[in-house]
Amino acid sequence: xxxxxPHFNSTFSIDCILFGFDEGELKILLIERNEEPFKDWWALPxxxxxxxxxxxxSASRILHELTGLDNVYMEQFYTFGxxxxxxxxxxxxxxxxxxxxxxxDRVLKPVxxxxxxxxxxxxxxxPKLAFDHQKIFDQGLEKIKRRxxxxxxxxxxxxxKFTLTQLQNVYEVILGKKLDKxxxxxxxxxxxxxxxxxxxxxxVSFRAATLYRFDKRKYGKLFGKEISF
Amino acid sequence: xxxxxPHFNSTFSIDCILFGFDEGELKILLIERNEEPFKDWWALPxxxxxxxxxxxxSASRILHELTGLDNVYMEQFYTFGxxxxxxxxxxxxxxxxxxxxxxxDRVLKPVxxxxxxxxxxxxxxxPKLAFDHQKIFDQGLEKIKRRxxxxxxxxxxxxxKFTLTQLQNVYEVILGKKLDKxxxxxxxxxxxxxxxxxxxxxxVSFRAATLYRFDKRKYGKLFGKEISF
DNA sequence: ATATACAGTGTAAATATTACACTAAGTAAT
DNA sequence: ATTACTTAGTGTAATATTTACACTGTATAT
Numbered sequence: 001x002x003x004x005x006p007h008f009n010s011t012f013s014i015d016c017i018l019f020g021f022d023e024g025e026l027k028i029l030l031i032e033r034n035e036e037p038f039k040d041w042w043a044l045p046x047x048x049x050x051x052x053x054x055x056x057x058s059a060s061r062i063l064h065e066l067t068g069l070d071n072v073y074m075e076q077f078y079t080f081g082x083x084x085x086x087x088x089x090x091x092x093x094x095x096x097x098x099x100x101x102x103x104x105d106r107v108l109k110p111v112x113x114x115x116x117x118x119x120x121x122x123x124x125x126x127p128k129l130a131f132d133h134q135k136i137f138d139q140g141l142e143k144i145k146r147r148x149x150x151x152x153x154x155x156x157x158x159x160x161k162f163t164l165t166q167l168q169n170v171y172e173v174i175l176g177k178k179l180d181k182x183x184x185x186x187x188x189x190x191x192x193x194x195x196x197x198x199x200x201x202x203x204v205s206f207r208a209a210t211l212y213r214f215d216k217r218k219y220g221k222l223f224g225k226e227i228s229f
Numbered sequence: 230x231x232x233x234x235p236h237f238n239s240t241f242s243i244d245c246i247l248f249g250f251d252e253g254e255l256k257i258l259l260i261e262r263n264e265e266p267f268k269d270w271w272a273l274p275x276x277x278x279x280x281x282x283x284x285x286x287s288a289s290r291i292l293h294e295l296t297g298l299d300n301v302y303m304e305q306f307y308t309f310g311x312x313x314x315x316x317x318x319x320x321x322x323x324x325x326x327x328x329x330x331x332x333x334d335r336v337l338k339p340v341x342x343x344x345x346x347x348x349x350x351x352x353x354x355x356p357k358l359a360f361d362h363q364k365i366f367d368q369g370l371e372k373i374k375r376r377x378x379x380x381x382x383x384x385x386x387x388x389x390k391f392t393l394t395q396l397q398n399v400y401e402v403i404l405g406k407k408l409d410k411x412x413x414x415x416x417x418x419x420x421x422x423x424x425x426x427x428x429x430x431x432x433v434s435f436r437a438a439t440l441y442r443f444d445k446r447k448y449g450k451l452f453g454k455e456i457s458f
Numbered sequence: 459a460t461a462t463a464c465a466g467t468g469t470a471a472a473t474a475t476t477a478c479a480c481t482a483a484g485t486a487a488t
Numbered sequence: 489a490t491t492a493c494t495t496a497g498t499g500t501a502a503t504a505t506t507t508a509c510a511c512t513g514t515a516t517a518t
Contacts, residue, residue, distance in 0.1 A: 393465090393466090394465080410465090410466085411466085411467070415468095433463095433464085434462090434463080435462075435463040435464050435465085436465055437465085438464075438465055438466085439466090
């Protein structure tokens with residue numbers, strides 16, 4: 001029965017949008033391609049799916065090869081399959097995103113053979129991208145804008161200990177608008193998912209703010225509840 | 230350059246969840262397969278993607294072959310790619326859903342060669358499904374539960390002219406809970422997307438209700454606004 | 459005439475959201 | 489020590505939204 005269908009031969013790929021928050025800016029990881037097609041172009045990290053791995057496994061592998069990270073939650077958000085999207089044949093691409101902690105212990109950037117280099121680039125200053133990667137990015141950004149309103153994914157971009165102002169900055173940079181400080185704090189604390197660490201920020205040249213941690217035990221209470229900013 | 234990659238050979242497919250609302254129940258269209266694998270099993274309608282069509286085009290084609298319908302809005306919601314999901318090889322499946330009008334002029338059910346028959350089946354009484362189609366269905370249902378809270382997709386399940394009670398029934402059956410009649414009406418009318426047709430229901434053996442139509446011109450106002458039930 | 463079945467309607471209480479500005483605390487420079 | 493600077497941290501009143509709740513009206517069928 002197995003031979004009724006042609007042998008597996010990689011007609012689908014994964015592309016990843018890795019979001020990071022650094023210096024008050026939302027950034028994504030881009031690679032400079034070292035192979036045809038689109039040699040020397042900027043692109044989202046991605047690769048062909050291997051025969052013996054699921055889509056999720058493939059996404060994790062690609063992330064690991066690129067950053068050395070494991071156990072990062074990645075979420076599939078759309079599959080791109082227009083006829084002309086890949087110049088070398090019919091390849092559809094399943095797109096994932098992940099939110100990474102850049103602050104503190106900075107993510108490493110081991111570079112796979114197919115990339116010359118990888119850089120974190122501000123989402124407002126993206127270069128021209130290979131393939132249909134601009135379209136993939138646009139949709140990914142829309143996705144997290146919607147998702148951040150309903151689920152506590154903002155924490156994933158911050159170091160384990162963070163201040164309320166940092167958290168507010170994440171919301172502001174993703175939503176693209178300023179939020180009221182008092183209202184933001186009131187609402188965020190009302191969700192009861194932040195643990196006050198009774199500890200202050202260090203190394204700042206002004207009044208240090210209180211550090212908080214996202215409290216996973218209380219996450220369930222929030223899940224399903226509507227958050228809105 | 231084109232020859233660097235193997236020739237196209239259908240390693241991906243589309244599966245569709247077609248939702249319909251009939252006799253107060255939420256139903257989906259299932260086919261009884263007439264081909265191996267899973268011959269004689271119930272399955273979601275689906276097919277391999279052709280070389281010269283995009284995923285969206287493929288989804289529309291499959292819907293057309295099955296129902297004769299065109300111009301139905303279908304939305305991609307997830308791609309399933311576990312290694313063992315298809316017994317004949319590595320085939321990933323891009324899943325779509327659509328909401329169809331069954332009431333009034335009933336959707337026809339022309340049957341493609343690969344199916345013996347197609348039936349509308351209550352989502353609470355589904356038989357065992359082929360492949361990973363139960364998983365696909367579960368995720369599709371979750372998707373529309375979330376979506377119906379934020380976008381006016383409920384109208385798509387009803388005939389062009391409908392009563393507020395019918396509309397409320399759609400919400401109740403998808404969300405799986407009863408809603409308060411007065412609050413539902415107040416809120417739904419406040420969105421300003423319903424046009425009062427100054428016309429009454431016909432053929433009922435009790436007081437006839439007012440008919441409404443979804444007003445596409447006002448749709449934009451609602452879009453992006455948060456609805457919640 | 460009467461019974462039936464659903465249509466249609468309003469209000470008050472509780473909750474959530476918004477708008478808005480000053481004082482407190484730590485650091486750095488003199 | 490004083491001062492200037494920078495960010496932390498806090499409350500209230502007005503408005504809008506959500507919820508809970510039950511009866512009357514009207515067309516049909518007998």
